[in-house]
Amino acid sequence: MDLDAYVAEHEGEWRRLEQLLGRRRLTGQESDELIALYQRAATHLSAVQSRAPDPALVGRLSRLVARARSAVTGSTAPSLVTFARFFTVGFPVAVYRAWPWWCGVATAFSAVAFGMIAWFGTHPALARQLAPDSVLKQLVEHEFADYYSENPSQDFAAQVWTNNALIAALCLFSGVLIFPVLIVLFENAVNVGEIGGVMVAYGRTDVFFGLITPHGLLELTAVFVAAGAGLRIGWSWIAPGRGRTRSQALAETSRAAVLIALGLVVVLAISGVIEAFVTPSGLPTWARISIGVAAFAGFLAYVVVLGGRAARAGETGDLAVGEREDLAPTV
Structure with a gap:
């Protein structure tokens, strides 16, 4: 030209x-x-x-x-209707449509983490090879539990939210490369597996699951959703499907991933509040776990009910047609 x-x-x-x-x-x-x-x-x-x-x-x-x-x-200013539609349609349907990906991630992560917990828990001698016995006893008897209460609750909540948001963002926006997401997931699964295995090996199974379950169910689910959405972006580039170019498939899945990222900000904030205020609280273990299970079940019900209904109505989690990119006619 x-x-x-x-x-x-x-x-x-x-x-x-x-x-x-x-x-x-x-x-x-x-x-x-x-x-x-x-x-x-x-x-x-x-x-x-x-x-x-x-x-x-x-x-x-x-x-x-x-x-x-x-x-x-015409331009539209943000309104309560737009805000409500995001949380009742956009975010839940984007998560719902990505469920095979984040459920797959959750299954693989759990297999690695629980496999290591079982292995180290049933082989205490192997667990003691991870670090000197004095270091492991310090972790089991003090450091693991103290981690949740050593800082003021509001500061700890902000710290947890920031850390988890960074992990989720890394999983989402490096998903097009696929391998960074797999590395992050594997490292975190190994970390959970090693610590859990050591706690089990030293007879502190109740402490480990009593402290990690209240916030961990929702927190890890949010990370799984982010990782699944990220991997979906990468796969859309590899296999765009019939009737779509790679760039179109990448754009569509990326826009849905942005909705997921915005919604997970709230989900991770809730899990951070639970971790900072419920996990280290003086409530009985059953009460703390019940709160965590209720938050986790509530999120799943929210996605299945609202997301499923929106999906059946034809919603995809993508932008409205008038808000998408313009495509030049081709022959």
């Missing part, structure tokens, strides 16, 4: 579109003209990006097309 010739040929149309966008009121004829010029500008942008991606021209046309799209489709 001769970029200078292309710009010279279409410069008049772009300037005319800018003029129309600068007006407060348009006649019916001018509105029709704006729509036609917007469609042409979107086609021009696609052509430039694919044939001669000059950064300055791409930036100019991208801004012009974005302004025109807003003028044509």
Whole structure:
């Protein structure tokens, strides 16, 4: 493509579109003209990006097309309706549709973690090879339980939320590469398995599960959902499916993953509050575990009921058609 010739040929149309966008009121004829010029500008942008991606021209046309799209489709301000729709439709259906992925992740993670717990728990001599006996006794008798109460609850909740949010974000946004997600999951499964195995080997099974269960059920589920959504992004690039290009499949699954990321912010905040205020509390073990199980069951019911209903209604967790990218017609 001769970029200078292309710009010279279409410069008049772009300037005319800018003029129309600068007006407060348009006649019916001018509105029709704006729509036609917007469609042409979107086609021009696609052509430039694919044939001669000059950064300055791409930036100019991208801004012009974005302004025109807003003028044509109208802009919507965030509202309570939008907020409610996100939590009753967008987030639950995105999680629901990704369930084979995060359930698969949960199964693999649990197999590794519980396998190591059982192995070390039934082979105390092997568990003692992980570290000196004095270090392990310090962990079993003090450090594991003290971890949940050594800092003020509100500070600990913020710390836990930040740490878990980083892990979830890493799983989500490195999912296109697949292997980083698998590494993060394996490292965390091994960590849980080793600590749990040591606690079991030293006869503190009740302490381990009594402290990790209240918050761990919801917290780990959130990480599993993030990892599953991330792996789904990576797989969409490998196997986009019939009727979709790789870029289209990647865009669709990535947009759904963004909804999941936003929703998990709240889920991880809830698990952080439980870990900071319930796990180290003086409540009986059965009461603390009951709170954790209730939060976990509530999340699953929320996803299955609302997400399932939205999926049956045809919702996908993707943006509305008018809010997606523009695609140039192809032959």
